[in-house]
Amino acid sequence: MPGERMMDAAQTPDFDTYPVAETVRTATTDGRILTLEWSDGLTSRYHAIWLRMNTCDPETFNLDTREITRSPLDLPSEVRIEKVSVRSDGAVGLVFQPEGHAALFDPGWLRLHDYSNGGRQDDAAVEKVHWTTAECPEPPTFDGSDILNDDSTFTAFLTAVASHGLARLRNAPADPDFAERFAGRIGVIRDNNFGRIWNVRVEPGSGSNAYTALELAPHVDLATREYQPGLQVLHCVENTTRGGRAMMIDGFRVAEDLRAEAPEAFRLLTTVPWHMSNRAADSDYRWNSPAIVLDQAGQIAEIRSIYFLRGPLNAPFDLVEDLYAADRLLHEKLLDPRYRMLFDYLPGDLMLFDNRRILHGREAFDAAEGRRWLRGCYLEREELESALRMAARRRRAAE
Numbered sequence: 001m002p003g004e005r006m007m008d009a010a011q012t013p014d015f016d017t018y019p020v021a022e023t024v025r026t027a028t029t030d031g032r033i034l035t036l037e038w039s040d041g042l043t044s045r046y047h048a049i050w051l052r053m054n055t056c057d058p059e060t061f062n063l064d065t066r067e068i069t070r071s072p073l074d075l076p077s078e079v080r081i082e083k084v085s086v087r088s089d090g091a092v093g094l095v096f097q098p099e100g101h102a103a104l105f106d107p108g109w110l111r112l113h114d115y116s117n118g119g120r121q122d123d124a125a126v127e128k129v130h131w132t133t134a135e136c137p138e139p140p141t142f143d144g145s146d147i148l149n150d151d152s153t154f155t156a157f158l159t160a161v162a163s164h165g166l167a168r169l170r171n172a173p174a175d176p177d178f179a180e181r182f183a184g185r186i187g188v189i190r191d192n193n194f195g196r197i198w199n200v201r202v203e204p205g206s207g208s209n210a211y212t213a214l215e216l217a218p219h220v221d222l223a224t225r226e227y228q229p230g231l232q233v234l235h236c237v238e239n240t241t242r243g244g245r246a247m248m249i250d251g252f253r254v255a256e257d258l259r260a261e262a263p264e265a266f267r268l269l270t271t272v273p274w275h276m277s278n279r280a281a282d283s284d285y286r287w288n289s290p291a292i293v294l295d296q297a298g299q300i301a302e303i304r305s306i307y308f309l310r311g312p313l314n315a316p317f318d319l320v321e322d323l324y325a326a327d328r329l330l331h332e333k334l335l336d337p338r339y340r341m342l343f344d345y346l347p348g349d350l351m352l353f354d355n356r357r358i359l360h361g362r363e364a365f366d367a368a369e370g371r372r373w374l375r376g377c378y379l380e381r382e383e384l385e386s387a388l389r390m391a392a393r394r395r396r397a398a399e
């Protein structure tokens with residue numbers, strides 16, 4: 001029977017490696033559940049159907065792509081484990097019935113995906129630090145002079161963005177193409193109607209206050225889009241002006257404090273959508289969203305606050321006044337120096353920040369005195385997460 005062909009070594013359904021810290025001491029089954037006892041005393045349990053769905057062999061997976069080749073309907077509805085063994089190399093061998101299908105499981109993979117004890121933690125997950133300026137008076141800063149070749153500084157920089165929502169490179173090249181080269185090292189740049197790479201400098205008639213010397217109130221970019229960019233790069237090529245300090249605010253910390261101090265205002269800001277609309281002559285992007293977006297677990301997931309691109313509010317009649325009052329509380333906090341980080345851009349500075357968490361803006365500057373030229377682009381959060389997972393994968397492979 002073809003299913004009884006045993007492979008030489010256990011494969012995993014991905015391209016990762018799973019160093020084995022603990023070994024399987026005993027492996028038993030009642031047919032429906034596989035129970036493993038590990039060398040550190042932990043007991044893990046796996047359903048036969050789960051194991052069969054994750055069997056990694058040429059009959060179930062394309063081992064070149066590691067994509068599943070059999071639909072759930074191709075497998076029996078009632079799966080049983082008939083035999084279980086632990087091989088000398090530590091792999092767990094199973095025979096599934098009614099197919100008589102033999103399969104091997106990598107013990108490190110089984111241990112990491114042990115859903116009976118809480119499941120796999122995302123190895124790119126970084127503990128979030130929601131800051132005020134007392135805890136974080138300036139951006140976490142890293143030397144950018146050799147950042148394109150310096151893997152450990154690159155990873156530390158990305159980790160800071162994941163935890164604090166922002167990080168700064170200092171002494172990076174001030175070349176106009178550096179923003180693109182650096183962003184490309186992280187992942188795929190997100191194109192948009194302002195251009196794949198855009199310039200922030202005084203450009204009369206360009207259709208946005210960003211391209212003047214005016215103050216820019218704290219905001220997130222492209223909140224008028226269904227999917228607001230997750231990351232923003234701003235790179236300073238030139239700055240000989242006075243004023244124009246950058247401001248950055250941890251919107252997650254502001255929202256968290258608002259939740260504690262004014263729960264009813266927080267409830268309105270997380271449930272009643274605003275209408276946001278861009279004002280371009282040649283495009284018409286619109287989106288409706290609460291100013292603070294929660295995920296399914298009720299955690300703060302996204303800030304969508306940009307008052308200068310709001311369209312008319314279209315809310316339930318009885319909520320309108322209370323929503324404006326709640327919005328006032330939010331904007332009072334955005335003015336508060338407790339939350340407002342201020343800093344100057346030097347040529348060669350590059351900021352990477354979470355555009356769905358960090359509000360950014362600037363003070364006005366004097367355009368008659370010199371030139372201020374920033375170059376920027378967008379990426380998605382998933383590019384940062386993928387880059388961090390790849391760094392973790394390289395670390396594990398080297399263990």
Ligand SMILES: [Fe+2]
Binds near residue numbers: 221
């Ligand atoms: Fe902006």
